[in-house]
Amino acid sequence: MIMTRRTTSTWLALLLTAVVTSHLQAQVASDRLVNAATEARNWLMYSGGYFSNRYSGLTQITPANAKNLELKWMYQAAVAGVWQTTPLVVDGVMYLTQRPNDVVALDAKTGRVFWIYRHTLDPTQIVCCGANNRGLAILGDTLYMGTLDAHLVAIDARTGRAVWNTKVAESKGGYSVTHAPLVVKDKVIVGVGGGEYGIRGFVAAFDARSGREAWRFYTIPAPGEPGGDSWKPCPPGSAVFCDPEAWKHGGGSVWVTGSYDPALNLTYWGVGNAGPDWNNEQRPGDNLYTDSVVALDADSGRLKWHYQFTPHDKYDYDSVQVPVLADITWQGQPLKAMVWANRNGNFYLLDRETGKFLVGKPFVKVNWMDKFDERGRPNQTPQPPGQPTWPGNQGGTNWYSPSYSPHTGLFYIPAWEGYATIFGGTPVEYQEGRNFGGGANRNFVPVPGAPALPGIRRGPINNWTEAVATGAVLAVDATTGEQKWKFPMTDVTDSGILTTASDVLFSGGREGYFQALDARTGSLLWKASLGAQIVSGPISYEVDGKQYVTAISGLSLCVFALRE
Amino acid sequence: MRAQLLFVAVLGLGTARPEAVAAQNPLAQNPAPGNPAAALPAVFAPADIAYGARLYDAQCTTCHGANGDGVGGVDLRSGKFRNGGTDQDLVRVITNGIPGTGMQAFKLDSSEIAGIIGFLRNMNAFDRGSVKLGDAGRGRTTFEGKGSCTRCHRIGAQGSRVAPDLSDIGATRSAGSLLRSMTEPTSQMMPINRPVRAVTRDGKIINGRRLNEDTYTVQLLDDQEKLVSLTKADLREYAILTVSPMPSYKDRLTESELADVVAYLLSLKGR
Numbered sequence A: 001m002i003m004t005r006r007t008t009s010t011w012l013a014l015l016l017t018a019v020v021t022s023h024l025q026a027q028v029a030s031d032r033l034v035n036a037a038t039e040a041r042n043w044l045m046y047s048g049g050y051f052s053n054r055y056s057g058l059t060q061i062t063p064a065n066a067k068n069l070e071l072k073w074m075y076q077a078a079v080a081g082v083w084q085t086t087p088l089v090v091d092g093v094m095y096l097t098q099r100p101n102d103v104v105a106l107d108a109k110t111g112r113v114f115w116i117y118r119h120t121l122d123p124t125q126i127v128c129c130g131a132n133n134r135g136l137a138i139l140g141d142t143l144y145m146g147t148l149d150a151h152l153v154a155i156d157a158r159t160g161r162a163v164w165n166t167k168v169a170e171s172k173g174g175y176s177v178t179h180a181p182l183v184v185k186d187k188v189i190v191g192v193g194g195g196e197y198g199i200r201g202f203v204a205a206f207d208a209r210s211g212r213e214a215w216r217f218y219t220i221p222a223p224g225e226p227g228g229d230s231w232k233p234c235p236p237g238s239a240v241f242c243d244p245e246a247w248k249h250g251g252g253s254v255w256v257t258g259s260y261d262p263a264l265n266l267t268y269w270g271v272g273n274a275g276p277d278w279n280n281e282q283r284p285g286d287n288l289y290t291d292s293v294v295a296l297d298a299d300s301g302r303l304k305w306h307y308q309f310t311p312h313d314k315y316d317y318d319s320v321q322v323p324v325l326a327d328i329t330w331q332g333q334p335l336k337a338m339v340w341a342n343r344n345g346n347f348y349l350l351d352r353e354t355g356k357f358l359v360g361k362p363f364v365k366v367n368w369m370d371k372f373d374e375r376g377r378p379n380q381t382p383q384p385p386g387q388p389t390w391p392g393n394q395g396g397t398n399w400y401s402p403s404y405s406p407h408t409g410l411f412y413i414p415a416w417e418g419y420a421t422i423f424g425g426t427p428v429e430y431q432e433g434r435n436f437g438g439g440a441n442r443n444f445v446p447v448p449g450a451p452a453l454p455g456i457r458r459g460p461i462n463n464w465t466e467a468v469a470t471g472a473v474l475a476v477d478a479t480t481g482e483q484k485w486k487f488p489m490t491d492v493t494d495s496g497i498l499t500t501a502s503d504v505l506f507s508g509g510r511e512g513y514f515q516a517l518d519a520r521t522g523s524l525l526w527k528a529s530l531g532a533q534i535v536s537g538p539i540s541y542e543v544d545g546k547q548y549v550t551a552i553s554g555l556s557l558c559v560f561a562l563r564e
Numbered sequence B: 001m002r003a004q005l006l007f008v009a010v011l012g013l014g015t016a017r018p019e020a021v022a023a024q025n026p027l028a029q030n031p032a033p034g035n036p037a038a039a040l041p042a043v044f045a046p047a048d049i050a051y052g053a054r055l056y057d058a059q060c061t062t063c064h065g066a067n068g069d070g071v072g073g074v075d076l077r078s079g080k081f082r083n084g085g086t087d088q089d090l091v092r093v094i095t096n097g098i099p100g101t102g103m104q105a106f107k108l109d110s111s112e113i114a115g116i117i118g119f120l121r122n123m124n125a126f127d128r129g130s131v132k133l134g135d136a137g138r139g140r141t142t143f144e145g146k147g148s149c150t151r152c153h154r155i156g157a158q159g160s161r162v163a164p165d166l167s168d169i170g171a172t173r174s175a176g177s178l179l180r181s182m183t184e185p186t187s188q189m190m191p192i193n194r195p196v197r198a199v200t201r202d203g204k205i206i207n208g209r210r211l212n213e214d215t216y217t218v219q220l221l222d223d224q225e226k227l228v229s230l231t232k233a234d235l236r237e238y239a240i241l242t243v244s245p246m247p248s249y250k251d252r253l254t255e256s257e258l259a260d261v262v263a264y265l266l267s268l269k270g271r
Helices: A005-024 A030-034 B046-059 B087-096 B110-121 B136-144 B175-183 B255-266
Strands: A069-076 A088-090 A093-098 A102-107 A113-118 A137-139 A142-146 A151-156 A162-167 A182-184 A187-191 A202-207 A213-218 A259-261 A266-270 A292-297 A303-308 A324-330 A333-341 A346-351 A357-362 A369-372 A378-380 A403-405 A410-417 A470-477 A483-489 A497-500 A504-507 A513-518 A524-529 A540-543 A546-553 A556-562 B195-200 B205-213 B217-222 B227-231 B235-240
Touching (some): A030 A182, A069 A524, A088 A137, A137 A182, A151 A187, A182 A259, A333 A410, A403 A497, A410 A497, A410 A504, A483 A513, B046 B110, B046 B255, B087 B110, B110 B175, B136 B255, B175 B255, B227 B235
Antiparallel strands (some): A069 A556, A088 A093, A093 A102, A151 A162, A182 A187, A187 A202, A202 A213, A259 A266, A266 A292, A292 A303, A324 A333, A333 A346, A369 A378, A403 A410, A410 A470, A470 A483, A497 A504, A504 A513, A513 A524, A540 A546, A546 A556, B195 B205, B195 B235, B205 B217, B217 B227
C-alpha cells in the first residue's frame, strides 16, 4: 500500500496520541500500590490504600462548598440486586464489577463505556446472599476479579480480555470469592466465602503473572496444627448433637478485602463465622480462627498472630470487617495500630505488630458479653432462651467499610443501633452444597405478640422503624473508642464511609440518601436522595483537575462533583 | 376423590409435648417474602389453636381422622414427625406435600398456617369447648354495628381509611393476634402504623397514621384521609406516639361477640 502524505500524518497523530495516552495510563507497578494512599487522584485498591482507611487526600470539595455538589453522570447496571462494588480509578479510567461477575471499564469523567468483560459462571455455583461482587484489584495493566464460582480471573485492563483463569475452590461445595482481591508485590490474595455451606475457609495467594497458587492459609486449622485444639472433642455421652469432625465444616469464610503493612510485610484478614452459624453446641471449643483477625506473612502465608473477637460464636458475628491500620500515638508512644469496629458491637484497638489487645469498648448496645480480661477475651453472657441479644444477627456493623481520617484522628463506623435478635440453634448435619446455618432465629420486635417483620431485605418503606433498629454514622476516637459525635439515621445503613483530607465525610444508607457530613462535627453539609439503598462504599478521584465522588444506589452508579 | 389427604408422612410415636401451648417458633433467619412461616407467632394463642382445629376438621380429618390417628402408623398427637419436627419442617410438609404419598400440597395463608401448626402442637391439650372462634356472619354484624369499627377501618370499599385497611387481615394475622388487637390494641400495633402528631412552624396541627419515615421526612395518611409528606426540618413539633388510638373492646363487646369478630376478620382474605 502506498501511504499518502495525509494518511502518514494521520498515523503520526494517532501514534502521538497513543504515546500520550500510554503516558497518562501508566502501569500500576507495585510501588504505586504501596503509595496508593498518597496518589489521591486515583483509587487503586478496594479501600484506597494498603492501610484501608478509605480516606482520600483530595481537598477540592470542602465543608464550605459541599452544598454545591451536583450529579455529573450516572451509569446503570443491568442486573438487579444489591450492588456492593467499589470501583477502581486509574488515570482517568474507572473499572468496576457488576452482577454477577462482569467487569466494566469506563471513562471516569463521562461514564461512557470502553469495554465489558463477562464471566460465565459454573451452573453449579451457590452463594448464600446473592450474586455479590465487591470489586477488583490491579497490578501492571492487569485487573483481578474473584468470581461466584470460586475462580480468580486476570483481565487485560486495556482490552477486557481474560489473561488467565484459575480455580480457587470447588463452587458446588458452596465456595465463592466475593471480595476484591488484594495485590501484594507479585501476588494476588483472595479468601473464600461460603460460611453458610460448611466450607473450610482459607486465604490464598496466587502468582500475578501465571495464576499459580503460591500459598494457602486455612482459617480452620486441622487437628495437630496450631489452633487445631480449639475444635474440642465432643463430650462423651453428649445429650445434644455434636459433630466429632466439626472442623472439617468449620466455616471461617473470608469475604471482605484484607489490608497490608509493607514495613512489617504482614497482610491482615478478617475471618467469618463458624459453621454451622448458630448451633454452637455441635462444635465445642473456641473454633479458631473464626471471628478473628489473622496476620499473615505476605510472602509465605504463615500465621504471625491472631486475635479472636468472638470465641465460640453463636451469633454469626463474622469478623470480616476491613482491617483498618493507623500509625497513632497511644499512651504517649507511637503505635502501629489496628482499629476495628466488629459486627459483635465492640470497638477494638490492637497492636498490629504483635496482635496485642489494647482497648475493647462497645459502640452500640451489647449484652452477649460484659467485660474483657487483660488479654482481650470477652466474658460471654448468653441470654436466656427467648430473650433478645444485642447486637442482633446482622451486627452492630457488618462488612460496610469504615473510614479512618489521619487528619481528624477519628474512626468512622456505619452502625446499627438498638437492634437485637432472639437467637436459637437447631442441629444440622453437613451435606455438600446444602445450607449449614443451623439457625432458629427471630428478629426481636419490642411489641409482644405482633407479627414478625420482614427480614433484612425490604423495599422503600421503612417498616422496621425505630422499634427495631436505627442507623448512624458514629465518629469515635481511634485511640479509645470514645464517641465524639453521632449522625443518626431513621433507617439502618449498609453503606461504607469515605473521608477526605478536607474533612468531608460521605456516606449513605438504606433510605437512599447520599450525604456529605462535616467529619469534625457530624453536621450535615449536603444530601441527595438517590431513590434506592446505598450498599457500597463511596470513593473519590480526580480527572483533569476536578474532584469526583461516587455513590451506588440500587442499579445506579452516581458520580458527583462541584458545580462549575 | 382423595384430594384432601393430609399428614400421611408423619409418624406416630410417643406423647405430645408437655409445653405444647408455648411452642417456640423456629423462624428462618430471613424468611423469603410470602413465606407463611414468617408470620408464625412465637407462642400460639388459644384462638390460633381454635382456628387450626376448625381448619383441621374441614381439611384433614378425611384422612387423618378426628383424633389424628386415621392413617396407619401415624399419630399426629404424638408430637413426633418423620419429616422433621420443627414448625418449619411441618410448614414445609404441609405446603409442599410429600411426593409419592397421599400427602398433597396445601395452599394456606399465614393465618391458616399459624392455626394448623398451633393445633398440631396442641392436639392433646386443647379443649375444643374452651375457646370459641365464633361465627363470621354474626361477627360482620357486630363489626359494622355495635363495634362501629368502620368508623376508622376499611374493608373493601366500605369504611374509613384512617386506621389500617383490614381487607386481607385474615390472611396476614393469626387468630390470636386479631383477638389481642381488639382487647389490647397497642400491643398489636405494628410500629409503622404508629400515630404521628406534627405541628408546622405556622401552627398547623397534623395528626395521622405513619406510612413511611426516613431521616429527613415522614409520610402519613392524615385524619382527613389525605396523603401527606412532611419535612421534619419544617416542623415546630414532631412526635411518634406509641399508644394506639383504638379503644380496647375488652369490655365493649362480650366474649362471644369478640369471638364472632375474630371469625369474621379471619374470613377477610383480600382479593
